[in-house]
Amino acid sequence: xxxxxxxxxxxxxxxxxxxxxxxxxxxxxxxxxxxxxxxxxxxxxxxxxxxxxxxxxxxxxxxxxxxxxxxxxxxxxxxxxxxxxxxxxxxxxxxxxxxxxxxxxxxxxxxxxxxxxxxxxxxxxxxxxxxxxxxxxxxxxxxxxxxxxxxxxxxxxxxxxxxxxxxxxxxxxxxxxxxxxxxxxxxxxxxxxxxxxxxxxxxxxxxxxxxxxxxxxxxxxxxxxxxxxxxxxxxxxxxxxxxxxxxxxxxxxxxxxxxxxxxxxxxxxxxxxxxxxxxxxxxxx
Numbered sequence: 001x002x003x004x005x006x007x008x009x010x011x012x013x014x015x016x017x018x019x020x021x022x023x024x025x026x027x028x029x030x031x032x033x034x035x036x037x038x039x040x041x042x043x044x045x046x047x048x049x050x051x052x053x054x055x056x057x058x059x060x061x062x063x064x065x066x067x068x069x070x071x072x073x074x075x076x077x078x079x080x081x082x083x084x085x086x087x088x089x090x091x092x093x094x095x096x097x098x099x100x101x102x103x104x105x106x107x108x109x110x111x112x113x114x115x116x117x118x119x120x121x122x123x124x125x126x127x128x129x130x131x132x133x134x135x136x137x138x139x140x141x142x143x144x145x146x147x148x149x150x151x152x153x154x155x156x157x158x159x160x161x162x163x164x165x166x167x168x169x170x171x172x173x174x175x176x177x178x179x180x181x182x183x184x185x186x187x188x189x190x191x192x193x194x195x196x197x198x199x200x201x202x203x204x205x206x207x208x209x210x211x212x213x214x215x216x217x218x219x220x221x222x223x224x225x226x227x228x229x230x231x232x233x234x235x236x237x238x239x240x241x242x243x244x245x246x247x248x249x250x251x252x253x254x255x256x257x258x259x260x261x262x263x264x265x266x267x268x269x270x271x272x273x274x275x276x277x278x279x280x281x282x283x284x285x
Contacts, residue, residue: 001156002128002149002211003049007039008115009063009134010054010104015260024059026134027066028264030271032089034066035258038137038271040096045143048130051099052122054115063101070094111230113220120217128152131233133208137267139274140253147251148211160216160237160246162188163209165255169197175205176234178248188246193227193234204248206234207255215244 013020019028026036036053043051055063075087100122108114116131123129130145138144144163151161164178173194179201181189190201210233220236240246254274256267272278 001153002046002126002130004052004123004126005043005046005048005050005130005132005145006052006054006116006119006123007036007043007132007134008054008112009036009059010056010115010118011112012056016264022058024055024062025258027059027062028258030137030268031275031277035137036063036066036134037093039132039134039145040099042138042143042145043130043132044096046130046146046149048145049097051097052119053099053101054104054118055101057103060101060103063099067093067096067099067101108222109225109229109231111225111232113231113233113236116216116233117220117222117231124214124217126214127156128211128213131208131210131212135258136208136255137258137271138209138251138253138255139270142252144209144251144253144255148209148249151247151249152211155247157245158247159213159244160188160240161211161249162191162206162237162246163249163251163255164204164206165251166203167205169200169203172197172200172203172205175207177201178204178206180248186247188237188241188248191234191238191241193232204250207257209251210237212240216240 009024009026013025016025027034030038040051053063071090078084078087104115105118108117148161148163152158173196176191176193177195177200178188179190181187216236219239224235226232226235256270258264258267
């Protein structure tokens with residue numbers, strides 16, 4: 001029932017400059033894979049058949065090359081040396097579901113809702129679809145994307161499902177924050193973007209694993225900008241929850257953001273540790 005996913009990496013990533021003037025943020029490495037590949041692998045586990053990747057104009061050719069270039073010169077060289085097994089990770093990338101790379105519509109306001117609107121035509125015929133931010137990873141045995149999809153497939157009367165985890169009171173002003181409907185521990189009443197700690201509804205923060213039906217587009221419009229003049233997915237979800245059922249899903253695993261160099265390094269080290277690599281072995285204290 002859920003066949004398509006939209007993944008976004010269309011921002012300026014200004015906190016990573018100068019490297020992100022050349023390399024898209026979600027192409028930064030996690031071991032020998034880029035961040036974006038971990039997210040695509042989540043989608044594969046969720047049985048997604050087609051992925052729309054919204055990129056910057058500079059990032060578009062880089063993503064197209066990564067997911068489509070068979071690197072035949074390298075493959076032939078490895079074969080001549082009897083090292084064909086080293087090519088297997090490349091073949092795994094080539095075997096992913098269809099990945100179409102588009103650029104964000106330059107006429108839209110800045111904000112994390114703009115990539116979703118940019119990809120609207122690709123999902124309008126779908127029953128439901130995933131919307132995923134390219135700077136969140138979830139470490140664990142179960143795909144976070146699959147958990148959200150499973151929630152929808154158990155109850156197709158909902159128009160949205162959003163992933164959450166607990167954060168500290170000191171961290172809540174960095175994320176979107178949720179409030180349950182009265183008497184419920186599963187359906188969304190309100191969601192606000194980056195609240196001050198004393199105005200937060202709870203310590204539950206959303207992160208970039210969302211499922212929507214096309215009703216989201218009734219509430220996500222270019223003229224509906226919010227905080228800092230940006231077009232926020234959060235604001236559209238808040239309006240959707242007032243008229244439809246949006247399920248709040250506490251996703252297992254370790255959610256980590258790579259939104260800035262400091263959180264990226266922590267996430268990278270945690271990923272390596274999850275793979276049994278002691279990245280600090282031999283390092284000085």
